[in-house]
Amino acid sequence: MNAMRFDFRHVAVLLVALLLTACATGPRVRTDYDPSADFSRYRTWGFYKPIAMEESGYSSWISDRIKDDVRREMEARGYRYVESDPDLQVNFQGIVREKTDVWSVPRTDYQYFYSYRRRAYFAMPFWYDDTQVHQYTEGTLTVDLVDAERNRMVWTGAAIGRVTKRTPHERLAEVDKAIASIFAQYPYRAGSTVPVATD
Incomplete structure (x- = not known):
């Protein structure tokens, strides 16, 4: 049997799954958006291909969980999932850095x-x-919304926290919290350009 090839991206996915436990209130969240984007045009969505976290060529239980969380958040805002020709495409990525x-x-x-x-x-x-x-590991989970027609990012949110040791079930719970925290800062609903209140 061939030895498994070391893949940093796969390790990064697992490490990011350990993140976002720096404080009891959850991760730090940062967002930005394209001021020229017309959010009233967006009613449907799909996943960007390839998803940045899966560029290694395979998915994981972590990326599958993120997809489930993203689907829940987008549908809660009235966006309809379609396989082809969506208005918005969702991409996500995990990055791990050593900090001092x-x-x-x-x-x-x-x-x-x-x-x-x-x-x-x-x-x-x-x-x-x-x-x-003090040296520590910091993980960042980023979600990008991309205008599919222009292939242009129109909104991005990032959850940032320290990587700590967790059980697999705790990691999935932290992923859920991270995605919910990011989308809590997304102010639009499908087909509307009027921002709604965010936390």
């Missing part, structure tokens, strides 16, 4: 001196900054 935090903590210490005049030891305080370095 560096900060200073003020400290106080004492040096002791002997006074021959007083025939005793006395303490002299001094202050200094203690530099702390």
